[in-house]
Amino acid sequence: MTQTNNSQSLTSQPKLANLGFGLGLRTEHYQEILNNKPAIDWLELLSENYMVAGGKPLHFLDKICENYPVVMHGVSLSIGSTSTIDKDYLRDLRHLADRVQPAWISDHLCWTGVHGQNMHDLLPLPYTEETAKHVAERIGIVQDYLGRKILLENVSSYASYVDSTMTEWEFISLICEQADCLLLLDVNNIYVSSYNHQFDAKAFIDGVPQNRVQQIHLAGHHNHGDYIIDTHDTPVIDPVWDLYEYAISRLGQVSTMIERDANIPPLAELVQELDIARKIAEKVQAYNPSAVRLPRHIK
């Protein structure tokens, strides 16, 4: 299989281009995106949905890639699993990357199953040095195979292990240092997990290696009182917007997008919601110009 044209050296500067403000690509919006070319800077596609033989998904994806920069986001890499890395999955991932030429490829800092099974959930890892070493080694294998650095996303979690010996952000930092990978910071997930586990969300943002944060996710969730479930089926709430403002005031401007996976509204609503992120970025730029770098398109 050929290497991707835009694969970057693994020893290059940590961060890639800032793409601006994007949305998750959803089937409900294919036609409108192609017909109206809405003001979205880039789109994130769910890798597994396009690891298919043919038909509508790839047909529309090819057309969309002609018009928008895209990034690939997966859910089944299972980077933290103790089972063998699925080479067929990696092969198909690279094949898809060859086809769509994404600005980058991401997945989650979690495990999804062992012994050949997939629980289709982003299951939490115990935050230990043993786990960090294990995950970092596997990231190395994946990055070597793909010929590029990958982004890993912090997940929302509902349970903590008694085995954990450090905070989630210390765990993430350790992995980044050992694996030399990039981060997809999900600000909503930080909020959800900080609520569920009673930690300071700002400490999380302060604690991760900021020069490795390549992308930010924003989404909605459901608050059940004692705990929050991450559902991606509602608009982003104000406290998460506040946390986003805090994040970019610390990190500088980072490619930002809204993830909506269920209860999908008309595209115009999401484009409007994305404007909130743009306004926050402008506001941060006004009071802290050094923190914000203007977006530049790579296409």
Next chain:
Amino acid sequence: MSNLEQIQTDFQAFLIDETKGAAFKSRIIDDAKVGAAKRLGIYYDAYRFRIIEALATVYPKLHVVLGNDLFDKTARSYIDQNPSTYRNMRWMGGNMQAHLQQTLPQYPIAAEMAAFEWGLSLAFDAEDASILTLTDLAEVPLETWADLKFVFHPSLHLLPLQWNAVQIWNALDKEETPPAIAKTNEPCLIWRIGIDLHSGLNSHFRSLEAAEFSAIQLAISGASFGVLCEQLQDNLSEEQATIQAAQYVSTWLNDGLITRI
């Protein structure tokens, strides 16, 4: 087994069967606010809800036919017996027809509805292929027709249905009152219209008579046009059989089922 491997093995065992979760609960930090049991319960429930939702997406009319409660019960027993080995939940429903034949044998329409909807979902993202047209075939010299073999579109599925699942599906799709369950013995073809023929790329289906079903089965298996004619001669004269075979091929071409010869 490493500590991490043990945790993952036990966590997964709990998700699949919570009765195995008692020991694993001790690996989770307990607290007064939510509690370890409830925290693990979130994962236990989410595992099922997520897959039930994926099954409902692949089997929307089966869901209607069974109703919420029976669909939910069926999906849960399906999940228990078919832990996913797939990277995408979209592929999880492949054993539903067999599962329904086992769990609801008194209600055979359910298994056939599942077979039909699974066929639609397979056609949706099957491999692309360009379509042969009548004009392409007109260039073939008549004397070589007997040896002609046909390659069919990768999205094509043949279903030997006994019940009127397709008619019920159609009515539900048009939000009309579905017909009563009845035995029709009408087989069905499912395929996707290729890009070259139309721009739709949608899954299509049609019922067909037993004779055409046998003929297309034979053609798919690699039989030549001449063999098709011979088989049709069981019930027709030689001339009628040739005309009938030519009509079938013409229909298959118009439907966009044949990709090359």
